[in-house]
Amino acid sequence: QVQLVESGGGVAQPGRSLRLSCAASGFTFSSYGVHWVRQAPGKGLEWVAVISFDGSKVYFADSVKGRFTLSRDNSKNTAFLQMNRLTLADTAVYYCHSESGSSGVVFDYWGQGTLVIVSS
């Protein structure tokens, strides 16, 4: 059974840091990219960032560029989102997401989300 499980959310003060984890099981994690998508309370989905299957490529939304970094440990089937210099606007549920829609492989996996609250 495929699972993506996020952890690491919680309450942080503005300017502080948090590190989210996304632990995967049930599929070949090391072959696919991992996206992070967030959803502020009562708002729509916002794509945050993606890390390639081997960690060699990363892309970020403008809203987090320069503050957030990505990494992954394929030996532990885990991806990480390091969030620095947090602001109130970073308050959201953060989902990790892995998908494929090409090369004959089609899947779409989401975690249950982890809540990040930035508050003084």
Added chain:
Amino acid sequence: VVMTQSPLSLPVTLGQPASISCRSSQGLVYSDGDTYLSWFHQRPGQSPRRLIYRVSNRDSGVPDRFTGSGSGTDFTLRISRVEAEDVGVYYCMQGTHWPLTFGGGTKVEIK
């Protein structure tokens, strides 16, 4: 790339069709010739789920009452006959240009 969805809210009668529009501010054809436009559905309190990838391809387990179509900058998700389980918010997302972007969402509810 800005993704603009309409309508914002869509009240629908059970068994009736529904249609959601998604327009991109730039063309979504990638250099490989494919168009990376997906549709997602999110029920209240749940994680999103992809329904359609590359404009018109249904994901596994997605009922055939869902149809994606479009090209260039104009895309549409159609539900042929709305069922109760279809309520929630629908999002389009472009995967062609960095950064990836979602539309603002369309809330489907039963009249």
